[in-house]
Every structure is written in C-alpha cells, then in structure tokens.
Amino acid sequence: MPTQPRSTSPLAWLNNQPYLLLTLASLFWAGNIVLARYVAGHVPPLTLSCIRWVGTFLMLWPFARAHLARDWRTLLANWPLLLVLALTGFAINNALSYWAMQYTQALNGLLIQSSAPLFVALWSLVLFGVRLTAAQFAGIAMSLIGVLVILLRGDLGALAAIQFNRGDLMFAGALMVFGIYSAVMTRRPAVHQLSLISCCTALGAVLLFPLAVWEYASGFVLQPDLLSILTLGYVVVFASTLAYLFFNRGIGLIGPNRAAPFLHLVPLFGSVLAILLLGEQLKPFHLAGYALVIAGVVIASRTGRTKVA
DSSP states (O other): OOOOOOOOOOOHHHHHHHHHHHHHHHHHHHHHHEEEEEEEESSHHHHHHHHHHHHHHHHHHHHHHHHHHHHHHHHHHHHHHHHHHHIIIIIIHHHHHHTTTTTOHHHHHHHHTHHHHHHHHHHHHHHOOOEEEEEHHHHHHHHHHHHHHHHTTTTTTTTTTOOOOHHHHHHHHHHHHHHHHHHHHHGGSSSOOOHHHHHHHHHHHHHHHHHHHHHTTTTTTOSHHHHHHHHIIIIIIIIIHHHHHHHHHHHHHHOOHHHHGGGHHHHHHHHIIIIIIOOOOOOHHHHHHHHHHHHHHHHHOOSSSSEEE
C-alpha cells in the first residue's frame, strides 16, 4: 500500500519542533520587556496591559471556544481560584512589570526576571508547605543575593542608604506576585489549557480596566500613532498569543522539566536586544548578579533528601 504523504507545510513542521518553539517563545518574551522600556513615557503601561489581554483573548477565542463550551461549568465552580490566578498572573504582575519599565533599564528587569523559579519555590513553601531540600534552600539564598546585587547595582555600600531604584523594586514585586500565580497554578481545575488561559486573560482585562480608566483620567493617554499600534500588535500577537501557544506546545512535546530551562534564554536574548536597540551598557554588576541567580537555580534544581522546614 502506498504510504500517506507527510505534511510539508511550514506550520506543520514548526508544530513538531519543540526546541525551536520554546526558543521563539523566550525570544518573544524578551522582546516584550525591551519594547516596554523603549515605549516608556509614550505608551501608558496600564492601558497597554489591559489591551494586551483583551487582544489575546480575542485571538485565542477561535481555538478555545469549543473547549470553553465543555469546561464552563468547571470554570464557574472554581471562580475564586480563577480570580486569584487572573489577579496575580495577568493583572498585577503584568501591570507592575510594564510600569517598572518607566523607571529602570530593560537589562535590570531581564536579569531580575531570571530569579522567577526561586520565587515560585518560596511561595510553594509558604502557601502549601512544600518543603525545600537543602540544595533548594541554598539555591534560593544564592539567587536572592544575585537579585540584591542587581538592585544595589553592585554597590553594597548602598545598603546603608537603602535607596533602591523604584523600577527595580516594582519589577521584583511583579515577580513575587507571579510566584503566587505559579504556585497556585498547581491547584488549577481540570480543564483544557486553552480554556484556562482564555478565562484568565478575560478576567485579567476586566481587573485592569478600572486602572486603565484611572490612567486615562490622569492624563496619560494612548496616542493612536504608528509606534503605539506596532507596540500593541507585538504584545498581543507575539508576546502573548504566539508565545503562550508555542510554550504550551513545547511543554506538550518534551515535558515541563525539559522545557523550563528555556526560560533562561529570556534574559540572554533580552540583554542582546537591550544593548543593540536601546544602547544600554552591560556592566560588571549585571554579570555578577546574573551569574549568582543562574548558579542558584542550578543548585536548587538538584535533587536531595535533606529537607528544610
């Protein structure tokens, strides 16, 4: 019998390339931070956050509506959990990270973001009593020291004055909030991934809408120019819809444990973009802080039997 011809379309080929999909997702997320810094002062951050999730929901709707039709009862029964997920993962986290880029370098935000897995471990311990191994505890401590190095810009003497850059603190706060989202996500209802993301993006947009209205009333108005349109297009199409679909597909092909290390490409890609496009300078404290964060993540990922309460 003749064999069935294999699909040779570019989309079919891409759909089965997990490493490329995960790499592209990291590149899109890195570009999101660099772009947020580039348009700081021009595009209102709270309005951008709200429109981002409205646009993402509308783009996901054709793929998710059949799943939502099956899952809506389960989603409704779990509305308090969904509200927490939308508040932490899509509203507060996103608004704070975009707002932070009004005050700090993209490089700082990118390098601080590399500590995200450690915030997840901390909240898993605090909220659900998931105990840490000795290696995880040491890794968290080392990564947090790395974040502190970046926050202090390598000047330990700044501890005496305690004068952090507000953007750095806001970005670290965004990661703290996202850590709650990631920890609570382990208790997610048993629904399709597209149903969950669509529901959370819709709720996130609703939660952000009053803040966007306040921002508009305060005089920071979105200008309908080419830069604003291109920014909205990028964050909706690339940083949200494609990045989530690519990352989820990559996880489906090779599993979460093998997919997670690709997130460390975000600060790598972003640093290159920030230097090339924004003219930011990579300084020794950036390298030192990033090295400590990555070393902490590597140490924390090691298995061990010793538990730390």
